[in-house]
Amino acid sequence: MGSFRVDFTLCFLLSVVLSKGLPSALASKEAWNYVEVRDGAHMFWWLYYADSVQAQYKDLPLVMWLQGGPGGSGTGFGNFEEIGPLNRDLEPRKTSWVQAANLLFVDNPVGTGFSYTDRPDAYATNVSTVASDMLVLLKHFFSEKPEFQSIAFYIFSESYGGKMAAAISLELTKAIAQGTVKCNFSGVALGDSWISPLDSVMTWGPYLYTTSLLDDYGLADVSKAAEAVKQAVEQGQFLKATELWSVTESAVERNTNGVNFYNILTQSSDEKLTSSAGLDFISLQKHRHIRPLHSQSLSQLMNGPIRKKLGIIPENVTWGGQADEVFTNMAGDFMKPVVDIVDQLLTAGVKVTVYNGQLDLIVDTMGQELWVKQLKWEGIRNFNELKWTPLDDPATPGITGAFCKTYKNFAFYWILKAGHMIPSDQGPMALQMLKMITQQA
Structure with a gap:
């Protein structure tokens, strides 16, 4: 300690x-x-x-x-x-x-x-x-x-x-x-x-549709992906449900041209959408949700002046360095x-x-x-x-x-x-x- x-x-x-x-x-x-x-x-x-x-x-x-x-x-x-x-x-x-x-x-x-x-x-x-x-x-x-x-x-x-x-x-x-x-x-x-994660996922489609961010095709695509999440949750397959949650997010992104999950009036950049292609669901989670909380400028602040100020951070510990492992280990409970x-x-x-x-x-x-x-x-x-x-x-x-x-x-x-x-x-x-x-x- x-x-x-x-x-x-x-x-x-x-x-x-x-x-x-x-x-x-x-x-x-x-x-x-x-x-x-x-x-x-x-x-x-x-x-x-x-x-x-x-x-x-x-x-x-x-x-x-x-x-x-x-x-x-x-x-x-x-x-x-x-x-x-x-x-x-x-x-x-x-x-x-x-x-x-x-x-x-x-x-x-x-x-x-x-x-x-x-x-x-x-x-x-x-x-x-x-x-x-x-x-x-x-x-x-x-x-x-x-x-x-x-x-x-x-x-x-x-x-x-x-x-x-x-x-x-x-x-x-x-x-x-x-x-x-x-x-x-x-x-x-x-x-x-x-x-209640499932209640959130199941309402993404209707919410985006009523705010004119999905058309009929997009609503059907997002709703289909959300239904797969629902089936996994109902069957008690929670790790699979987490993977399918990420699939549903991808359906939202491609049908809205990258709506920002944190504020629907903003949009994710084309670079972010392109760079997320081919990532596994753990990497996608970090890309969409953890990375915004650990931006480069904030990381520089925390690992620079703040680390020096605090004076008790072990040399081998980097601020945010274990974030991937945190989510990976919690994925089955997510x-x-x-x-x-x-x-x-x-x-x-x-x-x-x-x-x-x-x-x-x-x-x-x-x-x-x-x-x-x-x-x-x-x-x-x-x-x-x-x-x-x-x-x-x-x-x-x-x-x-x-x-x-x-x-x-x-x-x-x-x-x-x-x-x-x-x-x-x-x-x-x-x-x-x-x-x-x-x-x-």
Whole structure:
């Protein structure tokens, strides 16, 4: 396990980033460390203390952010591209969540980002192992940082991170009841989350067709590919279903001339489509989904100045270097749903929030609404009967930025003009949603 470190953002920026001056308001306290969650499996976390002019950090919640993939790095992408205090150019982010919360980024599963394994058999192969690994990390974290034990703790997630967040939340709830983890767990937020993969895949065709991105021929082609995924899932052939999921993505790409899975108003480049030809489904997954989270400029930042700043990254570990292995080992679990886990969380009284971007394709809102309506939680009928409430966009008052609906411990936010990465696409609205979920607004 690496030694415990505390630093200050301003010191780093002055000493490492070649005289790039920044205002003193960014001099917020940070901490980071490694935890060996299993023999040969090392997980990295990075904490930013809240930096608010209205409140002390102890008066604001702690938010753990989990990235997707699996294999996407929260300490990299979520931090520097979405919600951290600085962007990838190390400039202050106006909509950073540190204004309203303490932020804990974790690179999980092991092998993601700066997390690493010592041997091939140490990777996680399912969300159960992902959850048990995270429980070890959280136990260490709250022991090392006891000041956070009483602070409201929320898990926020994106994409496959939502599937992991659901499983982690259930195990954390049990651990708290058993007294093995001391924290004030207050809720989980599932953003554009891979909770019911089949519902997402089966709605790709209809969603693209109704938005004029598929013609009749294209709809038939995509629907045929999606049906093959459905058959594999129904037969319990989940590794085959993952392979056929990739085939369905290829059908989408060729019939839409490369629509971007993360935002339907944008398009993948011809170079990307051409260079993906002939790749196996694991390589295709990295090409379509992991590579955007590990762009060249972000990799240079993480493996250069950030690595130097942190000072505890082993010499043989490259940020994002094990991403392929992470997905490969999780491929058999990838298409399995966790709707039942969400049901268990709601029944246990855990505050659950679903939020989704209007323009997302990979986890389209149509698919999210399907699995939500299938919940067995006793409050789902009352929830479905409610009308949603429009929310003003904080950046443009008077213009609707989202809709929301809440019943007891369940809430759904429909974020307008946003794709898969909501904080990147609609930063002010995402920050407002965070405050509403954590009851600051």
